[in-house]
Amino acid sequence: MxxxxxxxxxxxxxxxxxxxxxxxxxxxxxxxxxxxxxxxxxxxxxxxxxxxxxxxxxxxxxxxxxxxxxxxxxxxxxxxxxLRQEDRKAARELTYANQMYPVGANTSDNENTGFETQDLLEKITQHLPPVRKKVILLKARQGLSNKEIATQLSISVKTVENHLAKATRQLRVLSPDLLLILTILFFEC
Structure with a gap:
């Protein structure tokens, strides 16, 4: 050729x-x-x-x-x-969401942050393999424990832990900003 x-x-x-x-x-x-x-x-x-x-x-x-x-x-x-542009865009969106809806703010509009958080979560996990993505989404969206995730996906708790560790490493390689955003989402959900 x-x-x-x-x-x-x-x-x-x-x-x-x-x-x-x-x-x-x-x-x-x-x-x-x-x-x-x-x-x-x-x-x-x-x-x-x-x-x-x-x-x-x-x-x-x-x-x-x-x-x-x-x-x-x-x-x-x-x-x-x-990928850098996507990282910067996700970080800007997170900053904007945090400015518009500060943690602990008592407003009826707080339901809207769920949509923004879900959007960010989708962007963050788009680069992950399917099972790893499911593990992250169950952890962040539903706040499930590793044991609950293992039961739901019919895998071992150790496998769930491995997927979480690998996702963390993969996101750290892609962008430290993505890892930071994911960490924040774990604590929000």
């Missing part, structure tokens, strides 16, 4: 060569984003951003490295930027 992509022509602004590369690698790039975001619309948008970035910086493409590798590096960069 690499032999059909003419990096030199792309660098020189040959639109046909760029379109050829797009058609050859578009599916792989989309699948890369879909696997990591688990949202087809986000994957489509990120794929588009990736190829726009490649086109805008085509003059810096290397003749020494395989085109697929260069596209993968750019896709990874686009994904990291997207």
């Amino acid at each position: 690499n032999s059909t992509i003419d990096i030199l022509a792309i660098r020189e602004g040959d639109e046909k060569a760029f379109v050829d590369m797009y058609y050859l690698l578009n599916g792989k790039v989309y699948n890369f984003f879909l696997k990591r975001t688990r949202h087809s619309e986000a994957a489509k948008e990120l794929t588009q951003q990736c190829f726009i970035r490649i086109y805008n910086y085509r003059a810096s493409l290397s003749l020494l490295h395989p085109p697929e590798k260069q596209v993968y590096i750019i896709a990874k960069s686009v994904l990291l930027n997207h």
Whole structure:
């Protein structure tokens, strides 16, 4: 496949060569984003951003490295930027929710914070595997103990503890902000 992509022509602004590369690698790039975001619309948008970035910086493409590798590096960069933006957005939403509905405030509008909290919880757990996500959601949404979660999911308490520990590690790698938000949600729920 690499032999059909003419990096030199792309660098020189040959639109046909760029379109050829797009058609050859578009599916792989989309699948890369879909696997990591688990949202087809986000994957489509990120794929588009990736190829726009490649086109805008085509003059810096290397003749020494395989085109697929260069596209993968750019896709990874686009994904990291997207995850950082999502983290910042979730943190801003949490800050806003805390300002609008301070903990302990005695208003009838406090029911609305449940929707905002659930929104944040969905954003935080979107990157987790399904069972790990279920464990986190049962813990945060319903305030279940590890034993209750184990019973409900028909798994051992030790497995629940392992999922919680792995989720914590995974969220720490993705973003310390996500871990902080999740910790806050555990104490709110």
